[in-house]
Each structure stands twice: as C-alpha cells, then as structure tokens.
Amino acid sequence: MKHLLSLLALLIVFAVSGSALAQDGGPLVPSDDQVNAIAKQLYCPVCENIPLDVCGTQACAQWRELIREKLSQGWSEPQIKQYFVDQYGDRVLATPPARGLNWLVYLVPPLAIAAGVYILYRALKAWKQPAPQVSPAGLPSPMPTDEYIQRLEEELKKR
Amino acid sequence: MLVWVGLMGLLVILALGLRRSQQGPVAVGDRVPNFTLTTFDGATINLEDLRGKVVVLNFWASWCKPCEQEAADLEAAWRFYQPRGDVVFLGVDYVDTEPEALAYLKKFDITYINGPDLGTRISQAFRIQGVPETYIIDQQNVLRSVQIGPFTSLEQIKAAIDPLLTGEQ
Numbered sequence: 001m002k003h004l005l006s007l008l009a010l011l012i013v014f015a016v017s018g019s020a021l022a023q024d025g026g027p028l029v030p031s032d033d034q035v036n037a038i039a040k041q042l043y044c045p046v047c048e049n050i051p052l053d054v055c056g057t058q059a060c061a062q063w064r065e066l067i068r069e070k071l072s073q074g075w076s077e078p079q080i081k082q083y084f085v086d087q088y089g090d091r092v093l094a095t096p097p098a099r100g101l102n103w104l105v106y107l108v109p110p111l112a113i114a115a116g117v118y119i120l121y122r123a124l125k126a127w128k129q130p131a132p133q134v135s136p137a138g139l140p141s142p143m144p145t146d147e148y149i150q151r152l153e154e155e156l157k158k159r
Numbered sequence: 160m161l162v163w164v165g166l167m168g169l170l171v172i173l174a175l176g177l178r179r180s181q182q183g184p185v186a187v188g189d190r191v192p193n194f195t196l197t198t199f200d201g202a203t204i205n206l207e208d209l210r211g212k213v214v215v216l217n218f219w220a221s222w223c224k225p226c227e228q229e230a231a232d233l234e235a236a237w238r239f240y241q242p243r244g245d246v247v248f249l250g251v252d253y254v255d256t257e258p259e260a261l262a263y264l265k266k267f268d269i270t271y272i273n274g275p276d277l278g279t280r281i282s283q284a285f286r287i288q289g290v291p292e293t294y295i296i297d298q299q300n301v302l303r304s305v306q307i308g309p310f311t312s313l314e315q316i317k318a319a320i321d322p323l324l325t326g327e328q
Contacts, residue, residue, distance in 0.1 A: 119162075
C-alpha cells in the first residue's frame, strides 16, 4: 500500500511538472475546438445564416484565426465576443443582446404562447358548458310570437 | 382587450421596423448622410469636414479578390489627384481583420486614408451589396456616381471624378 501511494505521488509530480514544461515551452496554441466553441456563437455579415465555425469563406477563416490569436493572448470568451461586436456590430452575435428592441425577441414568443394557451382555455371552457335548453320533443322551440304571423294564422284558419 | 392592445402594439413596432428596412440605399443625386471613419492610425474623418472636396469612397476587404484588381488603379488615381488638394480618397475596410487589412495596404502600397468600418455602420448606411463598391461624392456631399464591382482602369476612375472638378455635372 505504501509503495502504491509512493507511485501515485510520483505520477502526480510527473504530471504536474509535465504540464509546467508544456506551459514553459511557449505560448499555448488554442485548439480548433476551443476556437469553434466561440466561433459557433458568431455570424460573419458576409455569409449570412452560416455560423462562423462552419463557414468556408476566407473572411470567416480570418475571423477564426483572429479568435485563435485572441485566445492565445489570454482573452476570455466574453472579451472576444465584445471585440467582434465593437468591430462589426451586434449582428455578428448568434443570440441578440437583451436590450432595446431586442427584448421583443425574448418577450414576444412566450407572451404569444401564453395568450394562445389562455384563448384555448377559454374556448374549451365555452365548449364544455351545457347547450341551451331545447323543447322536450327535441323540436325547435316555438317561433316567437309576431303580430303579423298571428294574423296570418288566423286568416288561414278562416279558410 | 389586453390581448388586442398587445397585438396592435406589436403590429406598430413591426410596421416601424419594416419602414426602416424599406429605406433604400443612398441613391445617385441624394445627399450623403454624414459618417465618421476611424482610420487604422486612430484619426477620425467626418464627411462633413470634407465639404468642398470630391470624395472617393471605396469599400474593400483583404479577402476580396476583385478588390485587388482595382487596388493599383485606385492608388494611382489618388497619387494623380493628391497634389490638387480637392479630391480625397477614403478606403473603408469592410468586415475584415486588422492584420490582414494592414498587410493588404502594404502589399498594394496604398497611401490614401483607410480605416475599418467599425460596427459596419458606414456600409449599412450605404447598404452596400458587396465589395468592392465605390461612391463618388461631390463638393456638396451629394452622391454623383456609384461603381459596383472593381474599376477596370485608371481612366475609368478619372472619368468618374473629372466631371465633378470641371463642374460638368
């Protein structure tokens, strides 16, 4: 058991020193996955509707390299996204920032769904209410009396 | 009742947005709205400050191959008109990355004013369809001609500028 613990400690020391060596070996080059994790949240205005991580144009390739460069300089994801917003505007973001008229994007769909549910509830409730009373024989209720109809019936009886 | 009020409010907002989106690009003969270009050097240029001069506003990008076709001619035109002092060339770098843009300027030895289209505000104001596009603006800040796609020769660029200098238009 003691030997096992010593071996484990040795492995940990090697692992730590190994990573330190890797860090000392020069600036870390961010992987494609790290770059694409940010790139997929951005859209280049030149290639509308194509996320940056899968866009094949040279412009988008340059943007991805810029993300890689910023990551290697130690920039965080929000900092990089803000940089792109500053450079190219809000429209590069996959999800619009929740401010100004953009709030409509977040508010209207749930409000519309809530209104729809309410209308459906009211309609179902109305359908479930008992139907208006009909005559026992199932015949339509008598016609409302009308002076003209009364006179007409009287004339018919006379004949 | 509340639903109807909300629906009407939403329709009004949509109508306003639609109206805004329907506003066309700056057309030939229109007064060009003022814009500010921040150059790669950090200087700021306002169109209003250039009143009295002919402005050649060129949208370009380093990733744009057709832009390379006209780069040398634009620079030659700038060097031709520069001594006069009444023609200004402005390069607006559209959706580009700065290192590549600066490399492009160096590669084609471009010396006229250039800067990124921060927030794509200038390109949106002109509603450009792509790059390159060039807008020739007269001394009263009125748009006089538009070149969609690259200029094919120095003479073509001069033909767009010279009439404004001699007052033919």
